Amino acid sequence: MNEPICALIVEDEAVEAELIVERLLEDGFAPAWRRVDGEASFVAALATRPDIVISDWRLPRFSGRRALEIVRERDEDIPFVIVSGYIGEDAAVEALHAGADDYVQKDRLARLGPAVRMALEHRRLRDEARLAEAQLRLAATVFESNTEGITITDPRGSILAVNRAFTEITGYAATDVVGRNPSLLQSGRHDRRFYADMWASLAATGRWRGEIWNRRKDGRVFPAWTTISAVHDVGGGGSYYVGVFGDMADVKQAKLEAEYLAHHDALTGLPNRLLLLDRLTQDVRRASAAGTRVAVLCLDLDGFGAVNDALGYVVGDALLQAVASRLTDVVGARGSLSRSGGDEFLVILEDVDGSAQAASAGRELQDRLAKPLAVADHEVLVTATIGVAMFPEDGTDADLLAREAETAMRRAKQRGPASIGLFEVGLPQAIADRLDLARDLRDAAVRNQLTVQYQPQVHFGDGSLAGAEALVRWNHPSRGVISPADFIPLAEDTGSIDEIGAWVLREACRQVAAWDATGLHLPRVSVNLSAHQLDHVDLASLVADALAAAGLEAIRLELEVTETMVMGDVVQSSAVLRDLCALGVAVALDDFGTGHSSLAKLSDLPLHRLKIDRSFVNELGVERSAEAIVRATVVLARSLGLESVAEGVETEAQAEFLRTTGCEIAQGYLYGRPLSPDAFLARFGERKGA
Secondary structure, three states: OOEEEEEEEEOOOHHHHHHHHHHHHHOOEEEEEEEEOOHHHHHHHHOOOOOEEEEOOEOOOOEHHHHHHHHHHOOOOOOEEEEEOOOOHHHHHHHHHHOOOEEEEHHHHHHHHHHHHHHHHHHHHHHHHHHHHHHHHHHHHHHHHOOOEEEEEOOOOOEEEEOHHHHHHHOOOHHHHOOOOHHHHEOOOOOHHHHHHHHHHHHHHOEEEEEEEEEOOOOOEEEEEEEEEEEEOOOOOOEEEEEEEEEOHHHHHHHHHHHHHHHEOOOOOOEOHHHHHHHHHHHHHHHHHHOOEEEEEEEEEEOHHHHHHHHOHHHHHHHHHHHHHHHHHHHHHHEEEEEEEOOEEEEEEEEEOOHHHHHHHHHHHHHHHHOOEEEOOEEEOOEEEEEEEEEOOOOOOHHHHHHHHHHHHHHHHOOOOOOEEEOOOOOHHHHHHHHHHHHHHHOOOOOOOEEEEEEEEEEOOOOOEEEEEEEEEEEEOOOEEEOHHHHHHHHHHHOOHHHHHHHHHHHHHHHHHHHHHHOOOOOOEEEEOOHHHHOOOOHHHHHHHHHHHHOOOHHHEEEEEEHHHHHOOHHHHHHHHHHHHHHOOEEEEEEEOOOOOOHHHHOOOOOOEEEEOHHHHOOOOOOHHHHHHHHHHHHHHHHOOOEEEEOOOOOHHHHHHHHHHOOOEEEOOOOOOOEOHHHHHHHHHHHOOO
């Protein structure tokens, strides 16, 4: 099969051009050709990028010399072969010096094919050389600009080269390490077996990947996630090794701080509810074996909301810290203390004689708190109401005992502040009230008693509208507005949460579509899922139906889940969340830090956003530990490829800290309270999502 070629022939005689073409055909080419005989037509033809120029040297209106000058002036790497009746030795030498690839006399056209083939081969070699040079420049650029440290060692184990990131991470300059063995970075934390296994893997597979603790030039050690690859010398000179590593110190610190955050209250430093329940489980197990009793006390401050309203959140937070300090002094080694949320604390007392001794301990706590507290230039008086539950009399399950202590505390509140109440089984009236409320809740959606309000979320960068969280409200005909904190747990307990959750989901999707018709484009609406919904096998179908009914794109819906919900059965939760993500919806992890997240499991979940709980945001500017925790959470989110969203942003100072930390999205009273659909449209409608 003839070799295709595009030839530009510079010749004033058509017959001569045809002879050239016939010769090319005989020499195994399949030429597509064009003849020109003037400078203008020649320049125009060059735009077609011919494979070769075949030119006579002397023409009446043009010349091969001028054609060659034009090609080289334009820096065109086009092979140029002269075919002339008589060119003369001096002119031929001149042409070759000017850049012609070869010359052929017209009476010896048998040389044309080899000359053309050689000229094309030379161009191919030049192209390969240019490509190789470009690839070398690219490799050098990647090597130097890579943010991970890179070392290249020769077969003898000596360092040949390191990049800029290596120097920045280790503190060693290239002149410090070139020619030396990479073992100069060893920290001493790994034994010989570790390195033996590493070399065995390199020998077997040509690659090793893992975590190595290295030592910087200043002596500090750091963890590095490292990949070492063997590159075999084709000449048989042995294997070169390329090591790529990244400094994991910041990520590890963020994980440690996040682990602490998962088990402790950021404001007071006390164990959180999750850690306390774990300790209570252990205490119950020991007490069961020993035949002793355990008391659980739930303590709630009286009138704490009034302190917040009168003196502000900063003073309120300082009061909680002072209360935690006093309670710690009283409880001491006798038991465990935690802040379970808000102004509520849980206390575990081991080896108590009975409820009378537990109540006595409660009065001791009340007496200590009754003394004035000096808080932020204010003298504050505070009392506490306490509920008590006992193991084994009131239950054997840790979570149940804590809830029973909370129930006892709420009932004690009805008798007035500074009361102590013991958990009592029965109470027919309380049960009847709960049943009535549960019955009303089942019909709330049908009777149009449920409404959805929308709290805006904005981008920290430019203040543009990022989305809104849909929040359900219940307007009871006789009891007034009932807090979601009261009726959502009731809905979960009675099974009506599925119907309510489905209604909120449909209503939120419908509302966003309705806003579209008015010109308000909400980028995304966030809807909370309950634990019961997450376990529902038809959840993905429910979401798909809601989107379809509203005609809403899946990308504009975000579903929020809590740590507690997804960490119970990570495999099941991950499967459900992946089904949701397959629809195109986003998933956010809400109330981060208030539950328990195994970071290894967290990275396996298909998440898009991490929401920083408001309890940590409230402490910004007050507690350095809170700032460190929030900063660690943002770093953790970034390392997992997630957006970070701060809830409860109420002050400019909080917003500035979060903005400089790198948090992307804000939600809180500083940017807007939950609004009815009409109020939301009135505020944001003219902005049209901007």
